[in-house]
Every structure is written in structure tokens, then in C-alpha cells.
Amino acid sequence: MTFDVRFAVNVRPKDGILDPQGRAVEGSLGHLGIAGVSAVRVGRRIELTVAAADDRAARSIVERLASELLSNPLIESYGIEVLGAASSADSESSARAGAPA
Amino acid sequence: MSVRIGVVVFPGSNRDIDAVNALEVAGAEPVVLWHDDASLDGVAGVLIPGGFAYGDYLRAGVIARFSPIMRAVSSFAADGGLVLGICNGFQVLTEAHLLPGALLRNRGLRFVSREISIAAERLDTPFTDQLGDRRALRMPVAHGEGAFYADEATLDELEANGQVLFRYVHDDGSRAGGEEDRANPNGSLRAIAGVTNQAGNVAGLMPHPETAVEAVLGSADGLGIIASFVSSATGRGGFAGAKPVAAAAGR
Numbered sequence: 001m002t003f004d005v006r007f008a009v010n011v012r013p014k015d016g017i018l019d020p021q022g023r024a025v026e027g028s029l030g031h032l033g034i035a036g037v038s039a040v041r042v043g044r045r046i047e048l049t050v051a052a053a054d055d056r057a058a059r060s061i062v063e064r065l066a067s068e069l070l071s072n073p074l075i076e077s078y079g080i081e082v083l084g085a086a087s088s089a090d091s092e093s094s095a096r097a098g099a100p101a
Numbered sequence: 102m103s104v105r106i107g108v109v110v111f112p113g114s115n116r117d118i119d120a121v122n123a124l125e126v127a128g129a130e131p132v133v134l135w136h137d138d139a140s141l142d143g144v145a146g147v148l149i150p151g152g153f154a155y156g157d158y159l160r161a162g163v164i165a166r167f168s169p170i171m172r173a174v175s176s177f178a179a180d181g182g183l184v185l186g187i188c189n190g191f192q193v194l195t196e197a198h199l200l201p202g203a204l205l206r207n208r209g210l211r212f213v214s215r216e217i218s219i220a221a222e223r224l225d226t227p228f229t230d231q232l233g234d235r236r237a238l239r240m241p242v243a244h245g246e247g248a249f250y251a252d253e254a255t256l257d258e259l260e261a262n263g264q265v266l267f268r269y270v271h272d273d274g275s276r277a278g279g280e281e282d283r284a285n286p287n288g289s290l291r292a293i294a295g296v297t298n299q300a301g302n303v304a305g306l307m308p309h310p311e312t313a314v315e316a317v318l319g320s321a322d323g324l325g326i327i328a329s330f331v332s333s334a335t336g337r338g339g340f341a342g343a344k345p346v347a348a349a350a351g352r
Contacts, residue, residue, distance in 0.1 A: 017250070018288075020210045069167070072160060072196065074203045075250060 002051040005058040006083040011071045012043030046070050047083065055082075103130045104335040107144035109174065109190075111136040111165050116151035116188065116311065123311035124148065127324065127331040139169040146183040146334030147174055149190030151243070151309060161204065161246045162192030171197055183227055183334045184303045188244055191295070191305030200298055200305050201259060202251035204244075208280040208288025212245040216319070217286050219294045219308055220270040221326075223263055226297060227333030228304045231325050237274045238322035240313035242286050247307040249289035249296070256291055267295035267306050 013019040021042035029037050048065075052058035062080055071078040106129045108120045121131040132144050136154075141147065154165035165171060171193070178184050178199050186194040194200040207213055218237040221229040232238075251259065259265050269277035269285045269292045280288030287307070295306025310323025 017205070018208065020206045020208055024210050069163065070159065072163070072203055074252075075205060 008081040107134040111154035114152035120150040129331040136168040149186040151188030162196040166197040186305035205248040214243040219267045231329040239320040247287040249293040
């Protein structure tokens with residue numbers, strides 16, 4: 001039996017990697033009359049639903065997706081958020097504290 | 102009989118016809134390979150052309166990496182087969198971990214489409230051994246994500262292993278500077294325009310030698326690279342990756 005879990009994967013440029021998009025956003029702030037904003041980094045957020053036996057299995061699928069496809073580990077890091085179980089019956093089952101993000 | 106070289110076509114490839122033309126000019130017989138095929142049709146070398154494979158969605162080259170043809174290309178490369186990736190093909194090969202490093206968004210953020218100069222760092226590789234001497238080669242670049250990146254330790258390792266194949270240079274052949282130097286069109290670290298894998302049988306570069314193979318195209322400086330690749334593939338026809346033509350290539 002499987003149930004659905006909704007995840008978000010947040011991919012961002014690794015610290016120390018120049019982010020030209022962030023730099024461009026930062027450069028535009030002056031045109032808005034905004035001061036005091038710095039270190040802008042532009043990333044990407046991917047939301048997805050995984051059908052799996054439990055939270056741990058679902059999470060390991062997302063980990064694999066995040067590291068092999070959604071991010072390039074040379075230049076990007078990622079974090080995984082659980083947005084919620086689509087099936088409420090399983091809410092207190094198995095640990096969410098599986099693998100670190 | 103001319104050597105058969107595969108040209109991989111993904112949905113969104115757009116320099117495949119240029120690659121086919123360049124291979125013909127260099128005396129090879131191009132064989133078009135579709136992304137959904139799991140076989141390389143016995144070719145003696147593989148060229149992955151430029152374009153926007155799978156729309157370049159997510160990251161340039163990443164979705165192409167998981168196509169059936171790329172599994173075949175990976176095992177061909179592991180057997181020592183010659184693979185050349187140009188522009189988007191270079192991005193595909195880095196995403197597939199067949200080449201080191203990554204290609205980041207151009208530092209200036211702009212898509213850059215103009216003629217630049219590169220020079221070969223080595224003249225003894227399968228991709229450069231017909232160039233004859235080290236000089237500035239004029240050819241176009243056309244990309245938005247071509248800034249070569251690897252961490253400092255990897256860059257040092259690439260240099261020490263002789264894996265830096267091409268650098269952006271000024272017209273006099275001197276090495277281009279950083280992103281502020283117009284000769285380095287995308288801000289590539291150490292002005293690196295192309296690299297090889299450690300074994301030396303897989304190479305990628307961002308500029309387009311395949312669109313600079315005849316004077317009528319504005320430059321024929323790219324022909325030496327394509328011709329090196331073709332003649333090296335001819336000599337390597339016996340590699341395990343090139344099964345059906347292995348015997349024929351020896352004639």
C-alpha cells in the first residue's frame with residue numbers, strides 16, 4: 001500500500017559560486033529606490049508528489065531525485081521540505097527525521 | 102571507405118546539420134543517431150552537437166543525460182571510444198559526468214553570439230593532432246551558459262593532468278583574462294574553453310569548430326579540430342564500442 005507525500009526541493013547556488021542572476025537582481029534594486037539589500041541568490045523550487053510505502057521511502061526517492069537530477073552537486077546545494085501527507089491517516093507514522101537534507 | 106561518425110540528435114538539437122556538414126568536409130560519413138535509440142549503430146566516434154537538448158529545461162544538458170542514447174555513449178566512452186561534445190554537447194557530457202566541471206550562466210548574463218579565438222593547449226590529442234601548430238583559431242560561440250567552472254583543486258588537477266584542451270585567447274595567441282576581458286566571452290575560469298576526460302578520449306568545448314570549416318562560412322579554423330577527431334576515430338575503429346565496423350575500419 002502506498003500513500004502520497006508532497007515535497008518541495010529548494011535548489012540554490014552553492015556558497016562561493018558566483019550567481020550572475022542574483023547579481024543582476026541586486027543591480028536592479030537601485031532602480032526601485034531600495035537600499036540595504038545584499039547577497040541575493042537566485043535558486044529554483046521544485047514541488048512534487050511521491051507515492052511510497054512510508055515517509056522514509058518517499059524521502060529517499062526525493063533525495064535521489066534531488067541529487068541526481070534536480071541539482072548539480074558541483075555547483076548547487078539543495079534542501080528538502082515535506083509539505084504534507086496527502087493521506088491524513090498516516091500523519092503520525094514513521095519518522096520524518098530520516099536522512100539529513 | 103570513409104569512417105562512420107555518429108551525430109546524436111536530441112529534441113532541441115539545432116547544430117546537428119552543421120555537424121553533419123563538418124564531418125563530410127573532413128571526409129567522414131555522418132550517421133544521425135536519435136536520442137531514443139539505445140544503439141550507436143557501430144560508429145567509430147560520436148559527436149554531440151549544439152542546441153538546446155530537451156529545451157535545456159532544469160539545467161542545460163541534464164535531461165539529455167538520462168536518454169537511452171547517452172547510456173550507449175557512456176559505455177562507448179568507457180571502452181575508449183572517441184566522443185566530442187560541442188557547446189550544448191559539452192554541457193550534456195559534463196552533466197553525464199563524462200567530463201569534469203560544469204558550465205554556468207555566462208558571467209555577463211547575456212547570451213553571447215560572436216566570433217572569438219581559442220588555442221589548443223596540447224597538439225598531441227585525438228582532437229588536436231592535425232592542427233600542426235599552436236595558434237589562435239577563429240570560430241563562433243553561441244551560448245548563454247558557457248562559463249566553465251570547477252573548484253580550485255579540480256582546476257589544478259585538470260592542468261596537471263593535461264586535461265585543459267582549449268583556452269580562450271587574444272588574436273596574438275596570448276591567454277584571455279577573466280570576465281572583464283572580451284576575449285573570454287563568458288567568464289570561464291582560467292579562460293578554459295574545452296577539456297578532456299582523464300583518459301583523453303572524451304572532449305568538449307563551448308565554441309563551434311563545426312561551423313568554421315570552410316572559408317565561405319567566415320573561417321576554416323575549426324576544420325583542424327574536426328579533422329583530428331575524424332582521423333583519430335579512423336585509427337581507432339577497432340575499439341570495442343565500434344563493434345560492427347571494427348573489421349571494416351582496418352581495410
